[in-house]
Amino acid sequence: MEDVIEGGPWLYLGQPIVLQKWEPGMVLRKLKHTEVPVWIKLRHLPVELWTTEGLSTVASGIGRPLYPDAITRACTRLDFARVCVMLNVSSKLQNMSLL
Numbered sequence: 001m002e003d004v005i006e007g008g009p010w011l012y013l014g015q016p017i018v019l020q021k022w023e024p025g026m027v028l029r030k031l032k033h034t035e036v037p038v039w040i041k042l043r044h045l046p047v048e049l050w051t052t053e054g055l056s057t058v059a060s061g062i063g064r065p066l067y068p069d070a071i072t073r074a075c076t077r078l079d080f081a082r083v084c085v086m087l088n089v090s091s092k093l094q095n096m097s098l099l
Helices: 002-007 052-059 070-074
Strands: 010-012 015-017 035-043 064-068 080-088
């Protein structure tokens, strides 16, 4: 269960779903989110961009960079980088962005 909650946000029928662990006394209400965190994949990055600053610069073209995943930080998988970015939900999502 923790993996599901921590691994989100999730998309269902193209709509973002943010899960939160239920606690006694919790009041259910529909929240309006203006931003959601989303994991993006950055493929075919030049070696010189495999730095915190480089990844942040590239990811900022898509959203506000938050942090890379552990494998990207450790540089143990070099075919792509994963970075969590905060996206504005009122903006159109991009499938691809060229450097």
